[in-house]
Amino acid sequence: MPVKTNYKLDRTIAPPIKDAIEFELSLPPYQKSTLTNGVEVYAIDLGNEEAMMISWIFDAGNSWEPKKGVAAAANTLLKNGTSARSAFDINEHFEYYGAFLSRAAQHETAEITLHCLTKYVDQLLPVIAEIVSDSVYSQEELEIYKKNSQQRLQVSLKKSDFVAGRLIDAYLYGPDHPYGRYSMPEDYQGLQREDLTAYFDRHYRHGACRIIAAGKLPSDLLARLEASFGSLTIHAPQKGEARPVFPITPATEKKYDVSNDPNGVQGSIRIARSFPNRHHPDFQKMQVLNNVFGGYFGSRLMANIREDKGYTYGIHSYLVNNIQESALLISTEAGKEVCAPAIEEIYKEMELLREELIDEEELQQARNSAIGTILGDLDGPFHVASRWKNILLNGLDGSYFNQGVRIIKTITPEELQELAIKYLDPEAFFQLVVV
Amino acid sequence: MIKYDRFQLANGLRVLVHEDASTPMVVVNVLYDVGARDEDPKKTGFAHLFEHLMFGGSVNIEDFETPLQLAGGENNAYTTNDFTNYYIQLPAENIETAFWLESDRMLSLAFSEKSLDVQRKVVMEEFKEHYINKPYGDVWFKMRELVYQQHPYRWMTIGSELSHIEQARLEDVKSFFFKYYRPVNAILVVAGKTTAQQVRELAEKWFGDIPAGEKYVRNLPHEPRQQEARKMTVKASVPLDALYKCYPMASRTEQGYYVADLITEVLGGGASSRLHQSLIKEKKLFSQIECYHTGSVDPGLVVIEGKLIKGVSMEAADAAVEEELTRLKAEAITEKELTKIKNKTESAIVFEDMSVMNRANSLAIYELLGDVNMMNTELEKYQAVTAAEMLETSRHIFDPLNSNTMYYYSEK
Numbered sequence: 001m002p003v004k005t006n007y008k009l010d011r012t013i014a015p016p017i018k019d020a021i022e023f024e025l026s027l028p029p030y031q032k033s034t035l036t037n038g039v040e041v042y043a044i045d046l047g048n049e050e051a052m053m054i055s056w057i058f059d060a061g062n063s064w065e066p067k068k069g070v071a072a073a074a075n076t077l078l079k080n081g082t083s084a085r086s087a088f089d090i091n092e093h094f095e096y097y098g099a100f101l102s103r104a105a106q107h108e109t110a111e112i113t114l115h116c117l118t119k120y121v122d123q124l125l126p127v128i129a130e131i132v133s134d135s136v137y138s139q140e141e142l143e144i145y146k147k148n149s150q151q152r153l154q155v156s157l158k159k160s161d162f163v164a165g166r167l168i169d170a171y172l173y174g175p176d177h178p179y180g181r182y183s184m185p186e187d188y189q190g191l192q193r194e195d196l197t198a199y200f201d202r203h204y205r206h207g208a209c210r211i212i213a214a215g216k217l218p219s220d221l222l223a224r225l226e227a228s229f230g231s232l233t234i235h236a237p238q239k240g241e242a243r244p245v246f247p248i249t250p251a252t253e254k255k256y257d258v259s260n261d262p263n264g265v266q267g268s269i270r271i272a273r274s275f276p277n278r279h280h281p282d283f284q285k286m287q288v289l290n291n292v293f294g295g296y297f298g299s300r301l302m303a304n305i306r307e308d309k310g311y312t313y314g315i316h317s318y319l320v321n322n323i324q325e326s327a328l329l330i331s332t333e334a335g336k337e338v339c340a341p342a343i344e345e346i347y348k349e350m351e352l353l354r355e356e357l358i359d360e361e362e363l364q365q366a367r368n369s370a371i372g373t374i375l376g377d378l379d380g381p382f383h384v385a386s387r388w389k390n391i392l393l394n395g396l397d398g399s400y401f402n403q404g405v406r407i408i409k410t411i412t413p414e415e416l417q418e419l420a421i422k423y424l425d426p427e428a429f430f431q432l433v434v435v
Numbered sequence: 436m437i438k439y440d441r442f443q444l445a446n447g448l449r450v451l452v453h454e455d456a457s458t459p460m461v462v463v464n465v466l467y468d469v470g471a472r473d474e475d476p477k478k479t480g481f482a483h484l485f486e487h488l489m490f491g492g493s494v495n496i497e498d499f500e501t502p503l504q505l506a507g508g509e510n511n512a513y514t515t516n517d518f519t520n521y522y523i524q525l526p527a528e529n530i531e532t533a534f535w536l537e538s539d540r541m542l543s544l545a546f547s548e549k550s551l552d553v554q555r556k557v558v559m560e561e562f563k564e565h566y567i568n569k570p571y572g573d574v575w576f577k578m579r580e581l582v583y584q585q586h587p588y589r590w591m592t593i594g595s596e597l598s599h600i601e602q603a604r605l606e607d608v609k610s611f612f613f614k615y616y617r618p619v620n621a622i623l624v625v626a627g628k629t630t631a632q633q634v635r636e637l638a639e640k641w642f643g644d645i646p647a648g649e650k651y652v653r654n655l656p657h658e659p660r661q662q663e664a665r666k667m668t669v670k671a672s673v674p675l676d677a678l679y680k681c682y683p684m685a686s687r688t689e690q691g692y693y694v695a696d697l698i699t700e701v702l703g704g705g706a707s708s709r710l711h712q713s714l715i716k717e718k719k720l721f722s723q724i725e726c727y728h729t730g731s732v733d734p735g736l737v738v739i740e741g742k743l744i745k746g747v748s749m750e751a752a753d754a755a756v757e758e759e760l761t762r763l764k765a766e767a768i769t770e771k772e773l774t775k776i777k778n779k780t781e782s783a784i785v786f787e788d789m790s791v792m793n794r795a796n797s798l799a800i801y802e803l804l805g806d807v808n809m810m811n812t813e814l815e816k817y818q819a820v821t822a823a824e825m826l827e828t829s830r831h832i833f834d835p836l837n838s839n840t841m842y843y844y845s846e847k
Contacts, residue, residue: 009640011495011539015531017506023526048457049789051782079706087716091707096775098782117782148715148722151742154674158570263672266560266568298504310556313564333564365504372507376524379458380789 019364020371021409027401028384030212033222035230042388043221044214046381050118052215053382055389056132059237060110060203063178063244067195068187073145074199075105078112080141082134087141090127099124107178108243108323109393110203118216122224129228132204137196146188153185161333163260164268164434171256171430172272172327174249179322208237210392214385248325250274256432264435267339271346272329273428275319278394282419283326284404286319289416291366292358293317293349293424294330296373298365300349301330309345311338323394328423339433353420357413370408437794437810440631441802444638446647447619451798451807452634453626455791461627462792463523463533465541466799468622469615470517471594472587472655472733480594483514484558484603485611489521491550493540506532514592517732518803524792527628531637538641541621544612551605558600562593570673574843581667582681582736582839586658617648622802626795658683658734665839670846675722676743678752679841681736682832684728688804693816694828695728695737700776701768701825702726702739702759707775709759710739720747720755732804737832749842760833767822780817 030042062071079101080087094101099116112132116124156162166182173180211229213221276283287295294301294317301315315332334342377383391400440452471482489512490499503510508525523533566572575591583589594600623642625634661683685691702710703726710724724741743752787793801809831837 009644011535011542014496014502015529015535017532018526018528020507023507047789049785051785051789088707088712091705092775095705095707095779096771098778098780100782115786117785144716144719147719147744151675151722151745155570155742158674160568261568264568265563296504297509298500306557307553310553311560313557313561333560333568335560335563361505365501368507369504369509372504372526373509375507375526376460376509379460379791382789 020368023371023375025371025374025378025405027378027387027398029398030388034236035226037230037232037234038236039209039211039229039234040236041211041213041222041225042392043217044212044381044385044388045217046214046384047216050216051116052118052121052213052217053113053115053385054121054211054213055111055113055385056128057109057111057210057212057389057393058132058204058234059108059208060199061106061108061178062181063108063246064203065199067190068181069183069191070195070199071110072105073142073149073191074137074196074203075103075110075112077137077141077145077196078103078131078135078204080145081136081138082130083136084130084134085127090131093127094124097123101128118218121218121221125224125228129232132209132234133232135200135204137193137200139193142191142193142196146191150185150188153183153188157185158261160260160264160266160268160434163258164270164432167256167258167434168270168272168329168430168432171251171432172274173325174247174251177246177248179324204234206233206235209234210236212385212389214381216381245324248274251430254430256430258432258434260434265336266333267336267433267435269332269334269339269343269346270329270432271343271429272327273423273430275326275328275423277322277324277326278396278400282422283319284407285411285415285419286328286423287404288366288370288408288411289353289419290317290319290328291370292362292416293353296366296369298369300352301346304349305332305334305342305345309338309341311335311342311345315342321390336435343431343433347426350420350424350426353424354417357417360413363413363416367408371405374405437788437798439798439807441807442635444618444643446643446645447650448638448642448645449622449802450634450638451622451624451802452629452631453624453791453794453798454630455627455794458627458791459527460524460791461527461530461533461625461629462795463525463530463537464624464626464792464795464799465521465537466622466624466803467519467521467616468620468651468803469519470515471590471592472516473615473651473653474587474590476587476590477599478603478607479590479596479599480558480592481599481603481607481611482519483592483594484554484600485608486512486514486519486521487554487558488544488550488608489540491547491554492545493536494543494545496536496539497545499536499540502532503536508533515731516588516592518800520796520799522792522796530625530629530633534637534641537623538645541616541618541642542645544608546605546609548605551603551608555600555603558593559597562597562600566591566593571671571677571843573669573671574677574679574841577667577669578679578681578839578841581665581841582683583658585656586733587655588658588731588733613648615651618642618645619647619650622799624795624799624802626798627791655733661837661839664835667839667841668844669841670844673843673845675745676747676749676845677843678739678741678743678749678756679843680739680753680756681839682837684735684737684832686734687730687732690816691828694820694824695832697776697780697817697820698763698825698829698832699726699728699737700779701763701772704776704779709763710741710756713759714741714752714755718755720744720752749844753840753842760829763829764826764833767826770822773822773825777818777820781814784814
């Protein structure tokens with residue numbers, strides 16, 4: 001970029017920019033391979049640093065649990081002992097090599113993820129194989145888990161944002177649906193060792209698994225994975241195998257005021273409605289409308305409720321990342337005395353989007369911001385892996401990404417207004433304030 | 436090895452460039468050498484409030500966000516007790532937009548009454564969200580006052596009380612800006628898909644004519660070595676009893692910093708660390724326990740904090756922590772433990788440096804510390820720490836006369 005230095009700088013004029021529409025975006029591809037037992041490996045070899053991650057993703061989320069809390073406990077306690085190694089041995093082994101082994105249970109899937117320096121991966125894979133095929137769930141470890149989780153939950157229950165997050169999910173999906181179900185401290189009492197060992201046996205040891213690896217990968221990674229995992233009893237998700245399907249039973253009441261802490265000085269506001277999943281043609285279009293509405297710092301909700309009124313430190317809206325059915329959720333913490341006007345402004349912003357076309361400059365700003373975010377995201381191997389993971393777990397393919405980019409670049413103000421009329425209908429929203 | 440170019444403009448602005456052609460993005464990071472430690476004790480929270488005002492429009496640009504988002508950029512900022520840092524990430528083609536925006540707000544803010552009025556409220560909500568409406572949210576206000584009797588780390592970045600924020604006036608804002616937010620007190624880092632040549636030209640073009648300002652010479656009260664064990668008891672409406680212990684440690688640039696950092700790893704780094712294994716798993720006294728340090732530029736704190744298992748007495752929990760500290764002071768850690776914490780540190784450094792944004796941020800901080808090349812010698816410094824040094828430093832830090840203990844009781 002040539003820079004002229006011999007003229008008086010006019011700081012009121014913005015430098016020219018290259019528009020988002022002109023950026024070519026493509027999701028770097030994965031290499032797919034299959035282990036002897038059928039488990040599929042998606043490898044994304046990217047990056048300059050000698051570091052990598054691998055996730056083992058099992059069909060072991062809470063949709064499959066026979067009893068509240070089993071999926072989370074079975075997942076968390078994966079690190080807490082095999083027949084050959086104690087919890088301490090396992091933790092010490094990974095930490096000795098400077099590796100991080102994390103676990104997470106979602107609704108459909110639950111995973112175990114390794115982050116490590118590439119040079120140490122050989123020392124770590126066999127122990128992960130041991131974990132996913134031979135975790136023992138000792139009574140002692142379970143008791144510690146129950147007690148400590150209970151205590152942690154007691155602290156969380158004092159926080160209005162935590163309570164609000166659970167309640168709004170229960171209104172949207174129903175308290176028996178895996179998306180709406182939540183634990184109370186006493187639920188931990190009912191967890192038995194047999195629940196965990198049976199769950200482990202079915203959903204991990206003999207479970208459906210896929211492996212995603214990303215980063216600077218060793219050239220023999222596949223052989224290494226085959227050696228450690230290829231002959232285990234894990235298998236690929238079976239085509240056509242029925243996922244447990246749960247009926248969604250939204251609450252009948254739409255408005256809730258919950259008092260959680262008599263000394264609370266802020267209200268946690270959640271306003272939400274159900275929204276179709278990623279397979280619906282409106283989903284990616286709605287993401288653009290959502291950007292304008294409350295999806296980033298330049299959004300209307302942020303501009304109005306934070307930057308103009310100062311009612312809150314932050315306000316966001318987003319489409320919930322659920323596979324069966326999504327939701328559009330608006331979330332903010334606002335001073336107790338300004339919750340009512342904040343809520344009123346949220347509905348006013350919905351009304352504006354229904355009634356007036358978004359002007360071209362604002363839409364361009366939302367488009368460019370979204371493209372800039374994707375461009376920045378495509379930079380690191382772990383971000384790329386997480387996009388692929390989302391696509392694969394939702395049963396989509398690479399065309400979904402390209403379609404999304406196309407929509408961001410081409411959607412019109414008229415289409416967005418139609419979406420607003422269709423979805424930003426106040427009658428369809430649950431409204432919750434927890435103080 | 437992170438490569439960089441360094442130069443300085445005539446007005447004193449220090450500029451660092453880190454080229455990385457593998458990314459389509461650039462990061463433009465501006466660090467100002469002012470933090471909460473530089474505040475007037477009667478006007479605390481000001482550096483952070485001011486950070487919010489930096490987004491409220493500058494002298495020639497009414498709106499900071501819109502043009503940046505049009506350029507596909509994202510940005511944020513944060514304030515610590517030590518400094519204030521602003522960063523923008525955007526597609527490399529649009530790099531000049533970031534120079535335009537950052538240089539104009541370094542030239543002068545718009546100083547709008549409306550922006551001050553709104554951001555005061557926003558920050559007060561931030562204060563409530565993070566420190567009032569949260570169980571245990573008041574711990575660090577109290578603990579800092581207990582530990583720091585002279586040094587301005589006495590107060591939190593958010594400020595010591597809501598009223599200080601409420602009372603901020605526009606003239607305070609102006610004088611703060613012209614005292615601290617000058618090129619001579621700032622560091623510009625540009626990293627990613629750019630070249631030193633390009634940055635040189637753009638820096639000259641956009642920042643070159645901003646008046647240098649007066650170099651701020653920091654002269655803060657020094658915290659004398661603590662000479663007595665301090666204790667404090669708090670009762671609050673929280674579900675669990677909690678124990679907090681703090682011990683003053685070395686400043687960021689001293690050798691003792693690296694030793695203390697590794698000590699916190701031995702005690703609290705991961706589930707195989709000593710406190711986790713002994714106090715959660717074996718003795719079952721705590722449901723959670725952590726050990727970390729505050730990482731500040733001036734002498735910081737080693738912190739041990741944990742939530743007690745219901746029914747365990749505070750005295751028993753405290754004694755068990757003390758026992759672990761006694762062990763650490765009595766015998767050197769094993770070779771295996773030492774290798775483990777060094778490997779963990781190496782790994783943490785590699786993962787942190789994966790993102791261009793982190794690299795840009797780190798370069799700015801090391802420049803602030805006085806030698807940007809420290810970024811490339813950190814790992815060696817950790818590698819050089821010996822078990823004997825750790826033993827000696829443990830004895831110094833965990834001297835009972837250097838301790839600050841808070842018993843935080845759940846009030847029924």
